[in-house]
Amino acid sequence: MSNAQWRTPNPVNEPVLPYAPGSPERAALQQTVQKMSAEHIEIPLEIGGKEVRTGRTGKATKPHAHRHELATFHMGGAAEVEAAAKAAAKAYPAWSTTPWADRAAIFLKAAELLAGPWRQRLNGSTMVGQSKNPFQAEIDAACEMIDFWRFNVRFMEEIYAEQPLST
Numbered sequence: 001m002s003n004a005q006w007r008t009p010n011p012v013n014e015p016v017l018p019y020a021p022g023s024p025e026r027a028a029l030q031q032t033v034q035k036m037s038a039e040h041i042e043i044p045l046e047i048g049g050k051e052v053r054t055g056r057t058g059k060a061t062k063p064h065a066h067r068h069e070l071a072t073f074h075m076g077g078a079a080e081v082e083a084a085a086k087a088a089a090k091a092y093p094a095w096s097t098t099p100w101a102d103r104a105a106i107f108l109k110a111a112e113l114l115a116g117p118w119r120q121r122l123n124g125s126t127m128v129g130q131s132k133n134p135f136q137a138e139i140d141a142a143c144e145m146i147d148f149w150r151f152n153v154r155f156m157e158e159i160y161a162e163q164p165l166s167t
Helices: 024-038 078-096 099-117 120-130 134-161
Strands: 041-043 046-047 050-052 057-062 066-076
Touching: 024 046, 024 066, 024 120, 046 066, 046 078, 099 134, 120 134
Parallel strands: 041 066
Antiparallel strands: 046 050, 057 066
């Protein structure tokens, strides 16, 4: 065990990409939206790291084109809620004793991936699934999530640094 004082990077607001005509981000987003619009996926529940298919399903459609089915999703009920609560309770001891710097690294890596190779996938799914335009998807989904992960890592660090003196 080390006595090192870990410092996370200073968070800054994620820059908003402009999606200007002819820009690489616009072309990538258009390609992603076309691909997602052409797919029909199945969405299981995920409980305790396992996919759960209940057989009770619903259809996800585009809000701006209700006849266009995007996905079939599995619905949970009381049994699935109970299983999820038990899985969370089972995971808690390991997660809660993981050093804060390791937990922070997970969220910072997630922010890095979302700011890079996963950005258009999130924005495309936000556009297709919520009828957002590129600018709305960029600020409401990608930038907000990236900022949430980065800033909350810093807030965690600050909370741990300012612990009360009382035993």
